[in-house]
Amino acid sequence: MLSCCQSRVLVGYAERRLRCYYKQIIHGNKFSSQSSASLVETKEYGKLLSGSDIAKEILLTLSQEVNKLKVQHSGLTPQLAIVQVGAREDSNVYVKMKLKAAKTIGIIAKHIVLPSSTNEIELLGILSHLNLDPHVHGVIVQMPLDCVNSINSSLITDTVFPNKDVDGLNSRNQGKVAVGDLATGFLPCTPSGCLELVKRSGTQIEGSHTVIIGRSRIVGTPVSELFKWHNATVTTCHSKTKNLDEIVANADILVVAIGQPNLIKGEWVKKGAVVIDCGITSIPGNTIFPVLLVSWLTEIHPSDATRKSGSRLVGDVDFEQARMRASWITPVPGGVGPMTVAMLMKNIVMAAVKATRTLDENSVRRAY
Amino acid sequence: MLSCCQSRVLVGYAERRLRCYYKQIIHGNKFSSQSSASLVETKEYGKLLSGSDIAKEILLTLSQEVNKLKVQHSGLTPQLAIVQVGAREDSNVYVKMKLKAAKTIGIIAKHIVLPSSTNEIELLGILSHLNLDPHVHGVIVQMPLDCVNSINSSLITDTVFPNKDVDGLNSRNQGKVAVGDLATGFLPCTPSGCLELVKRSGTQIEGSHTVIIGRSRIVGTPVSELFKWHNATVTTCHSKTKNLDEIVANADILVVAIGQPNLIKGEWVKKGAVVIDCGITSIPGNTIFPVLLVSWLTEIHPSDATRKSGSRLVGDVDFEQARMRASWITPVPGGVGPMTVAMLMKNIVMAAVKATRTLDENSVRRAY
Incomplete structure (x- = not known):
């Protein structure tokens, strides 16, 4: 046997x-x-x-956490923005998987598709907008970029705010992992x-x-x-x-x-x-x-x-x-x-939880 | 024999x-x-x-580079700021070594000594000032801090601008080393x-x-x-x-x-x-x-x-x-x-060289 x-x-x-x-x-x-x-x-x-x-188990736990968040924070729903430049076939498949998992656990996932003619400045502008949007908790740029223009991918991943970098690709988050700070980044x-x-x-x-x-x-x-x-x-x-x-x-x-x-x-x-x-x-x-x-x-x-x-x-x-x-x-x-x-979904939920903590801290400060 | x-x-x-x-x-x-x-x-x-x-050899080469910088950029001299909190005996020895090496290669080294009663906000304020000072090319905070107050040392090293972080302790620079980008940071x-x-x-x-x-x-x-x-x-x-x-x-x-x-x-x-x-x-x-x-x-x-x-x-x-x-x-x-x-001195000279390049680029832009 x-x-x-x-x-x-x-x-x-x-x-x-x-x-x-x-x-x-x-x-x-x-x-x-x-x-x-x-x-x-x-x-x-x-x-x-x-x-x-194992991923199924993790997603099940996460969906419970998302429900809890919604109840505790007046319907707050974690939100992910996936930025894709061009339409590589493999990227399309991966993005679909992420969108499906997001739906499974009850979070919002926005898929922003940009043409392959996008240039660096335009992409940076979109990321800046997402960085500043308080409703977006996690931002990822689907790599590799399918783009006719030369774009510095390190600059792109470093532009995503570290507290929204749910892919863990910002060099600040990478540095934290390198030196054993596994708690404060992603x-x-x-x-x-x-x-x-x-x-x-x-x-x-x-x-x-x-x-x-x-x-x-x-x-x-x-x-x-x-x-x-x-x-x-x-x-x-x-x-x-x-x-x-x-x-x-x-x-x-x-x-x-x-x-x-x-x-x-x-x-x-x-x-x-x-x-x-x-x-x-x-x-x-x-x-x-x-x-x-x-x-x-x-x-x-x-x-x-x-x-x-x-x-x-x-x-x-x-x-x-x-x-x-x-x-x-x-x-x-x-x-x-x-x-x-599954770990990406975990990071997004964590990003939303951290954002609520920041909101709570700000409320406490204002109350003083 | x-x-x-x-x-x-x-x-x-x-x-x-x-x-x-x-x-x-x-x-x-x-x-x-x-x-x-x-x-x-x-x-x-x-x-x-x-x-x-080997360090002597490196310092000799650096002193030649510093002279070259001075000639090419109207007397520009690389400048290092060493921030020390308290007066640990071992830190005093290390700071002395750095000051001596700086003198040897002809760069300016400012030694900023703060009392052990300094708090985090005060230290962050001084670092912000040094970050914005165009005459300062490199900033280091002598570790460990000799301080009666609790100060987050990671926050301190992350506050130094990556382009002045000649100790290479900012998590952005650490992240670059981790992933093999050995050229753009320190x-x-x-x-x-x-x-x-x-x-x-x-x-x-x-x-x-x-x-x-x-x-x-x-x-x-x-x-x-x-x-x-x-x-x-x-x-x-x-x-x-x-x-x-x-x-x-x-x-x-x-x-x-x-x-x-x-x-x-x-x-x-x-x-x-x-x-x-x-x-x-x-x-x-x-x-x-x-x-x-x-x-x-x-x-x-x-x-x-x-x-x-x-x-x-x-x-x-x-x-x-x-x-x-x-x-x-x-x-x-x-x-x-x-x-x-010696490698610290090399980083400071490199920081100054990079700063002059930025200046040159800005001049070119203005000329258009």
């Missing part, structure tokens, strides 16, 4: 569907008998760390999603050796910082790293954010490690299994691309092999993606 | 004095014959990476001093395994970031790290910034590693050797404490034992300390 799911929360819907599917595979002899046997008999088979299921969404996934697996982060593959501004770098400030010993690897396999082999917790399909081989993974795969790449292939897997796991993280016959989404880790060694592993999709959206 | 000094720049005055001293020790039989023999015969004996000597002084030391040793940083012990806001964290963005694979260790000896044993470059005397044992150090010791602690002890060493190496980094009979300054690394295995090693004092001051 497959290893039993220990936690309903972590291995809910997606895991049960996957288990059924494996049974189907085994009975239907879709794989060779040797392959089926290894799937059935191994004791090392990792538990699925389902971002979809944590970037994908990194805090990775952290939440590991926390919910029950794995001890303190004292662990956590290896991060990737050093991007949005994922790798802040993930390294977050785990460091949660007392892990952190090794950060990247394109210039030598002996990657040896370093991975020492990781109690492994977070991969490179964007290279199956870069991390299953046999590199330490037995019992927790594996978080942030990569997501569409590759050609007509295998039935991944397409089915995608349809099961993408309830919150749908991608039209995956549904096209002949293409599938894969992560940076050789999932099937790594699962044989990991204690917990995230699927792709249905792992980090839904968590990113 | 001692291993020969390959570079005059790196192993200048301090190394030559040390070599003479060892000869003196050997001839005078101050150590046991076994100890002397190991000092003389070993091939593993590390070369001294003298921060004092690098924090001790970390950039560590990087400069390793660069000048000729050691290849790219692809190396660099281990940083410590994660402080001022040293450990930005050192990790700087080396990562110079393409090292970086492992960051701290008080919760397990198996520290094993991790240190894998370090091609080792930077230690903990403040615990002799925490890092010599036998842990990988053969041929470069060792940068940022720790500096005064400990009791009446050994003649270290006192002499101090008097030779502290030309730029003097500490009155070290000259008192019966006390000496030590780093976080067991220097004598580590030197037997390292290829290059910094002394304490005379290593990172002088480099910190």
Whole structure:
């Protein structure tokens, strides 16, 4: 039998569907008998760390908080502004996911679409307007910009007021994360999603050796910082790293954010490690299994691309092999993606709560 | 014989004095014959990476740049404001070092001393004034504050305008370093001093395994970031790290910034590693050797404490034992300390240069 799911929360819907599917595979002899046997008999088979299921839980909690806010503050509703320049197909998909999640928890999300002919001054003007609008609690600019003009993206993310920067991309918020001030700013969404996934697996982060593959501004770098400030010993690897396999082999917790399909081989993974795969790449292939897997796991993280016959989404880790060694592993999709959206929603609600505190403080001052 | 000094720049005055001293020790039989023999015969004996000597070189170059600025911009002189609250003895020493270095390179340094009764509002007011003063190019607040009132030090460092934050402590500048934007802000002084030391040793940083012990806001964290963005694979260790000896044993470059005397044992150090010791602690002890060493190496980094009979300054690394295995090693004092001051001076000159560029740009705009 497959290893039993220990936690309903972590291995809910997606895991049960996957288990059924494996049974189907085994009975239907879709794989060779040797392959089926290894799937059935191994004791090392990792538990699925389902971002979809955890994200659902988080969104449910957030919707309750939003209702509470409305009751306590005369109908106040958190409001997000999503600014999109141009119409990249992937950006359209991500924006849709955010709008859907916002609707789920009962917050307002304004989608401001600008033509690809927008210039820097115009974009800065719109952001200034949103910064000053007291009804808007969170502002994000969908990246990358789809623009015919040259726009400095760092200037754009630095223009969003730090107290509305719910993406955590303003360098002031990034600086806070870097130096371990995790309370006063906003944590970037994908990194805090990775952290939440590991926390919910029950794995001890303190004292662990956590290896991060990737050093991007949005994922790798802040993930390294977050785990460091949660007392892990952190090794950060990247394109210039030598002996990657040896370093991975020492990781109690492994977070991969490179964007290279199956870069991390299953046999590199330490037995019992927790594996978080942030990569997501569409590759050609007509295998039935991944397409089915995608349809099961993408309830919150749908991608039209995956549904096209002949293409599938894969992560940076050789999932099937790594699962044989990991204690917990995230699927792709249905792992980090839904968590990113959930953590963004969490930041927006937090921004609205902070704004109400500021209002309350101002009222107290006026009362004196 | 001692291993020969390959570079005059790196192993200048301090190394030559040390070599003479060892000869003196050997001839005078101050150590046991076994100890002397190991000092003389070993091939593993590390070369001294003298921060004092390199800092002198940097200051010389800076003084030339300052002269050039004065000629090109009608007598414009870079100006630093050092704000000190109270009168901690160690702060007095550090401020003196900064004032001396400023004088050496021909820049103006104003020392603003505030009483320990200063409150947060008063300090913020003074910083706002300095921020707006066009003659002041760099502003630093000497930390820690010696103050009877509670003052939020993060608020203080964040109040200094990022373009005058020559200590690199504003969270905007820290955020830039974190995400690899090393060109538009200011690098924090001790970390950039560590990087400069390793660069000048000729050691290849790219692809190396660099281990940083410590994660402080001022040293450990930005050192990790700087080396990562110079393409090292970086492992960051701290008080919760397990198996520290094993991790240190894998370090091609080792930077230690903990403040615990002799925490890092010599036998842990990988053969041929470069060792940068940022720790500096005064400990009791009446050994003649270290006192002499101090008097030779502290030309730029003097500490009155070290000259008192019966006390000496030590780093976080067991220097004598580590030197037997390292290829290059910094002394304490005379290593990172002088480099910190030199990099601060570099930042101030850079701030002045940037200010002149802004002036030039404004002139061009006005001319249109």
